[in-house]
Amino acid sequence: MIFENIYEIIAFILNSAGILQYMQSYSDALGISIAPKLIIILIETALLLVGVALMVMALTWMERKVLAHAQARLGPMITWYHGLLQPVIDGVKLLSKEDLMPKRADRWIYFIAPMIAFVPALLVFIPIPFGRDGAIISDLPMGILYVMAVSAISPIGILIGGWASDNKYSLLGALRAVAQDISYEIPMVLTVIGIVLITGSLSLQDIVLFQDKIWFVFLQPLGFIIFLVAAVAEMARIPFDLHESESEFVAGFFTEYSGMKFAFFFLAEYAHLFSIAAIMTTLYFGGWHGPMIPMIPPIITSIGWFTLKVLVIIFFTMWLRATVPRVRVDQILDIGWKVMIPLALFNVFITGLLVAGGVL
Amino acid sequence: MARTEEYQLNVGPVHPSTHGVLRFVLTMDGETIKDTEMVLGQLHRGIEKIAESRSYLQFIPYTDRLDYISGMTNNYGFTKAVEDLAGITVPKKAEYLRVFVMELNRIVNHLVCIGSLLLDLGAATMIIYGFRERHKVLDLFESLCGARMTFNYIRPGGVRGDIPEGFIDNAKEFLRDMPKRIGDYAQLINDNEIVHMRMKGVGMLSPEDAINYGVTGPMLRGSGVSYDIRKDDPYSVYEELDFKACTRPECDTYARYIVRMDEMYESLYIAEQALKRRWHPTLQG
């Protein structure tokens, strides 16, 4: 069986279990024939939410463990096996924590900011192919454009969150974060142009299928380096973690946030980390491509390969965090505008020449 | 027409980069700091007033709590003053032991300093490595005097007591291992491009300014002034020991960091000499 996307997979499962026909006839009788489709979409959304939440939890645990072991420590140990339940526990605690709001905060914006930061981080996953044979929510024809556009919304949440807190640290942190996000968005998009020129398609699925012989890392080495630096900046990881910059602005834009709202920002941060690593895998490391193991359905194997690649990239960023210090804000913008963008343009130029010459 | 305005930003007294209770009021123009006003006194404990009602021996524990990372050196400063006042001569044995513990304390101090510097730059790993070695020194000190930080070890006329069993072996082991550790730190920090970006050309302090402001220690030597009180106005037995004053001419934060790194090697060398001389068969008194 070959599926187009997860919708079809869910529909197939429900169909073979006989539930779909039952639902269809029931809703037809009620006169709302669209209902089964909606239910499937809801299931899909729930799957995405749960998947991302689980991944985020795994990432926070991984971050603490990787950092601890890099620093000759142990990290969380007592909550279940090697502290595996630590993220769950943190969630429970943050849920039960008092939710403070500063007296002079802009209440409505203060309330909405964490959602604005969190939702785009979730939406980015829609066109990303997690595996072969339809492990994709929707193969948008201009997927890469969609990804870039949606992930550019998150900084707005950060900005208004910092603004609404009525705190100088928050505001400065937010301004830094937005300045950085915007300056690194541009080289990122420019490097993607190189890939699009080669594949001739904006669809992420096509980009992955193109890489069955050779990954784009080898075709676009310069583009990859620029993308890597920009990705680390977009993820807001050390050395580019000006979003938080703890030793300067206490906790950056979420200085005033507590309890669940803070947890949302936290979730958004790690979901963003995961999404950018996923995009990087898709664009440069051949997405779900990898040796298939017999006896296991290829969809599972390919998702496994995809996850493994994503985790390796994330491990790299964690390793960076344990090793290097933070770059200053003027230096970060200098790098972004004076080095990255010209290099990215150069990359587009070279790629265009090669493609026009028929080399690639 | 846009209007720009300077604003005030309060940093501290509880802030991750103040490491204790220091407070600045910064006048900022955008991201640029235009002026700094320091507000001190959040840790003013009135030790001088307390000293009025304490005897000389009673006051030594308070000196541990002045600069709480280098208690031994503070002990020595106070004890030296008492000895000068009372005209006490200290046996050579004790002086060597004092020099030994003070130099180890200097290493501890520098480790914490470099660790905190990197912590403020955003790299948390160095301070953890630094504290690992710090614990080894503190274990040595603990075997000497029973305390990890507040030693009360150096007393007028000598030290509190002689070394315990097994101390020399542990000390030798530390002295043997430490150069490699410092090499590890250098590997972690020195060749890091971001460290250079953050530290080189930052915090310039010209030699003239440094002298005029009365700056001393590694800060002064980082500004290229080759002055080390252990060499130029020697106390204790530093006159007999062989070491050099580490200086760097660059006057920036990186130079001061390098001076501290170099000084750790020198301190190890001094400590080794002190240990050797302390148990030299020909040592009299």
Place this chain on the structure above:
Amino acid sequence: MDSVDKDKVTVIDATKIDTSKYKREVKREDDAASQLKSTGLLNTLVYAKDRAEKRDQNVILALVDQVVNWGRLCSIWPVTSGLACCAIEMMSMSMGHYDIARFGSEVFRATPRQSDLLFVAGTVSKRMAPRLKRLYEQMPEPKWVIAVGSCAISGGPFVDSYAVLTGVDKIIPVDIYVPGCPPRPEAWLYSMIQLRKLIKEEGVGITWGLDK
């Protein structure tokens, strides 16, 4: 150094010590039920039931209580605030040697809004006292305070100084006192364990208003 009398140093061979007399008798429970009970979740259930009976409370509520308390006691995030000497030992505690991260507490939040625990680590001078009080007030409920070191408990060696507040409990409520000047990191860890016990006993209803 070569003249040190090596014979004086008595070397203990660890392999020759008879350890059998130090071994504690461990009672092994063989039946499946008690083994299950010793694993986390069921234990929580049993404990919740006991509590509910003791307090005349709804079992479901007691269970929620348990889960929330479990979350709180395993994820205590301290605020980055050091006052004096003890703060250095606080740093020691979070470093490799002692590693408070094992208890899930290595997340030293710089902002009081996201932290649960305030270590009053060091001398509280009169000038610092109102600022410390403000820091405490900025923390969201539920919050705990551990007063560490003799200075924070009573003024310690500086008790007769004009500039030192004699005991931080005069301005903020303190849950646990750790004596020492400064206390060893082991003592800090012990205080963390005591705090966990305290949170375990403290019903979540106190802050949720459901206990009454």
Place this chain on the structure above:
Amino acid sequence: MSIQSELKTRFNDAVIEVYVQKDGKPGVVVAPESLAEVCRFLHDSGFDHLSLISGTDRVEWLEVIYHIWSYTRKENVVLKVKLDRDKPVVDSVASVWRGANWMERETYDLVGIRFNGHPNLRRILLPDPWEGHPLRRDYDMSVDQYVYIDEDGKDVVTTDASKLLREEALHGKN
């Protein structure tokens, strides 16, 4: 030529007493009026490092002590100024050594000696409205002063503990 005799020949009347400290360093007692002049001369003749300014209450008089070191000549000199207890005023040397700025503020804060011509003579360790100078012998230790922060973020000093302390602490129920 030792620095003591150098000072003696140059400032004949201003140098009141010449002595040797217990630690062997040369000490000079200077008249308060000519302190700034002497310091300027010392600075110009190579004594470029001011280690410490400290104030002492000697019951009959107040004393300010300057520890000065020369990097070029590698020698120390200790200056002392004796001041009237009722009117402790001396010239500031902050224009000679900029490092003197904070040390003079500290001396003002704790001992209550005023420095003429100091750019910013405010308390440094204690909050501005603090009553009395603690290192004076007549400082009243029986009065407890408390600090709290008012609406504008300024330190306010009061003897009324109820503004800062908890009720339990005030009524001894803790």
